[in-house]
Amino acid sequence: MSETFTSVSQEEAGFRQRARLSFDLDADICVIGAGLAGLSIALEAARLGASVAVLEGRHIGWNASGNQFGTVMPGFALPLTDLIERIGFEDAGELWSLSKEGAEFVRANATEENMPGIGLTDGVLEISNVDAGDRLISRLQMLNEDFDTEAEGWQVDRVRESLKTDRYFHGVYYPKAFQVDGRKYVHGLAALARRAGARIFEDTPVVSIDHSGIRKRIVTPSARLxxxxxxxxxxxxxxxxxxxxxxxxxxxxxxxGITAPLGERLHEIIGFKGSVMDSDGVDHFRIVDGDRLMWESPETTWAAQPRRFAGSVRRRIRSIFPELGDVEISEMFGGVTGQTVHGMPQIGQLRKGLWVASGFGRQGMNTSAMAGQLIARSILQGDERWKLFSPFELVWAGGITGRVAGQLVGMWGRASSAAAGSLARYRERARVKDREREARLAEANRAAGTGPRHPPAGIRPRMAPPAQPAAAEEAEPAAQEASREQGVSQ
Ligand SMILES: Cc1cc2nc3c(=O)[nH]c(=O)nc-3n(C[C@H](O)[C@H](O)[C@H](O)COP(=O)(O)OP(=O)(O)OC[C@H]3O[C@@H](n4cnc5c(N)ncnc54)[C@H](O)[C@@H]3O)c2cc1C
Structure with missing residues (x-):
């Protein structure tokens, strides 16, 4: 690929002459916000023939949408099993299909012809921090058979062949999930929406709306719509x-963060070419620009300069791939995602003619595209499928207290993920040591001419299941490892 991941052109980056709304205007649909959600709606609605005006307070892709990874998976931030529990198998199945349609919308638009340098590649690997092979089988069955989603189980050996670290156990490979240059995609969407006839005004914050009449009024500092x-x-x-x-x-x-070029050794250590994410949602990485590593990890519920987290990303990479050594982070980026209390996006009509498309959390690529399709088609074609989201109401997120709680829950989630991972690896090491000890004993018995029929007192017969280390004994080194990790992941 000749373009580099980071080389967003001047125009794409928003340095082109920005059009501000400076005259009063009439349109069928006014979209507030030119992120992934707003632009997906604008594109779909303009393609269906509506006159669309997008009003953006800053510039296109200014926040999360222009500073993201570009991994496109089916599904939602809410895990599938929780979704089924909440709304039942059938409706969960329909929502899941919609989320796949969202991903297909991205795939159809993110072609090299539409978006030069977008670099779409197939295949995403989700890996487990703990040894959960038994759970994996039922998950695979559910995805393949009940939710019509191609997914392949990877044994521990295969995962570790592809990723040279003992941190991960099993994996689920999604051959049809994919990735694009996340930071270029939003600008590509804007270009497509414009081409379809949508008008996009930047530096145009909406300061108030009056949504009571049939023709609704939208007020900006310099004009009305x-x-x-x-x-x-x-x-x-x-x-x-x-x-x-x-x-x-x-x-x-x-x-x-994105590292400086790491050369051939990066491919020796990370053999998987697509995005990799752990099932606890802590780490997310992939190789970009041939030999640089892009790595997403820290999160906060307070705004901070991304540069502040360069050290934390560097330490995180070192703790998972020690063979890479101390890498240099040459670039950091980030943005704020909106997470709902129930983990599902907010998609629907609040009152006649007033719609919401928000709360996409960390999985906004497919879900914002889905929102675009659902809302535009409802307005213009009477498609009512957005009502499947009705069980997920607007729930107050708790203000400042919610943020503090969110930060604590996030920290707790990371800490328990680190502890569970350390414990799983400790158990694995204990099992290996056990097997080695048994092999040595068997060898000694053979050399001494004694069979394994009567092992010496205190020695377990060979076929006995490997001993589990005593709780206190096993918890201590695992806890030490987990706390070391915590030190680097915050
Ligand atoms: C580091 C990072 C990595 C990510 N990686 C992935 C990934 O790999 N895959 C994935 O699916 N998701 C990923 N995400 C999540 C994804 O980026 C978000 O879910 C998505 O971008 C949200 O889009 P949005 O349009 O809702 O919000 P935003 O991007 O925040 O856009 C909203 C826009 O509305 C404008 N606006 C707000 N109020 C007004 C107003 N009153 N008047 C005018 N304009 C207004 C804002 O200026 C802003 O530009 C990632 C996010 C981050 C931060």
Whole structure:
């Protein structure tokens, strides 16, 4: 690929002359926010023939949408089993299909012809921090048979052949999941939406809306707009137009870094070419630009400069792939995602002609595309499938207290993931030592001419299951390892 992952062109990066709304305007649909959600809706609605105006307070892709990884998976932030528990098998199946349609929308648009340098490649690997092979089988069965999603189970050996670390156990490989240059995608979407006829105005914050009449009024500092439909796609920054809506989202800032070129050794250590993410949602990485490693890990519920987390990303890489040594982080980026209390996105009609598309959390590529399709098709074609999201109401995210709780829950999640991982690896080492000891004993018995029929007192027969280390004995080194890890992951 001749383009580099980081070489977003001047125009793409928003340095082109930005059009600000400076005159009053009428449109069928006014979309507030030019992130992935707003632009997906604008593109779909313009393609279906509506006149669309997008109003963006800063510039296209300014926040998370222009500073993200670009991994496209089916599903939602809410795990599939929880989704089934919440709304039943059938509706969960329909929502899951919609999420796959969202991913296909991205695939269809992210062609090299539409978006030069977008670099779409197939295959994503989800790996487990703990030895959970038994759970994996039922998950694979469910995905393949009940949810019509291609997924392949990888044994520990195969995972470790592809990723030279003992940190991970089993894996689920999704051959049809894919990745694109996440930071280029949003600008590609904007270009496609414009080409389809949508008008995008930047530096145009919406300061208030009046959604009571048939023709709704949208007020910006320099002009007014009238539209029959308003779509609120402002994520956590929506603010004044409907403050209560922003308060239903917990803001979570996520940060990622890109290393300096690492040469051939990177491929010797990381053989998998697509995105890799662990099943606890802590680490997410892939190789970009031939020999650089892009790594996403830290998150906070407070805004901070991404650069501050360079050391933490570096230490995280070293703790998982020690053979890479101390890598140099040459670039950091990040943005804030809006997470809902129930883990599902907010997609639907709040009142006649007033729509919301928000709360996409860390899985916004497919879900924002899905929102675009559902909302545009409902407005223009009467498609009512967005109602499948009705069980997921707007729930207040707890304000400042919610953020503190969110930070603590995040830290706790990372700590327990680290502890569970350390314990799983400790157990694995104990099993290996056990097997080695038994082999040595058998060898000694053979050399001494004694059979294994009567092992000496205190020695377990060979076929006995490997001993589990005593709880206190096993917990201590695992806890030490986990706390070392915690030290590097915050
Ligand atoms: C580091 C990182 C990595 C990620 N990796 C992935 C990944 O690999 N795969 C994946 O699926 N997801 C990923 N995500 C998540 C994904 O980026 C988000 O879910 C998605 O970008 C959210 O899009 P959005 O349009 O809802 O929000 P935003 O990107 O926040 O866009 C909202 C826009 O609305 C504008 N706005 C708000 N209020 C107003 C107003 N009043 N007037 C005018 N404009 C307004 C804002 O200025 C902003 O530009 C990642 C996120 C981060 C931070």
């Amino acid at each position: 009238r539209a029959s439909q308003i779509v609120l796609a402002g994520n956590i920054h929506l603010g004044a137009p409907l403050r209560r809506l922003s308060e239903t989202l917990l803001p979570v800032w996520r940060y990622a």
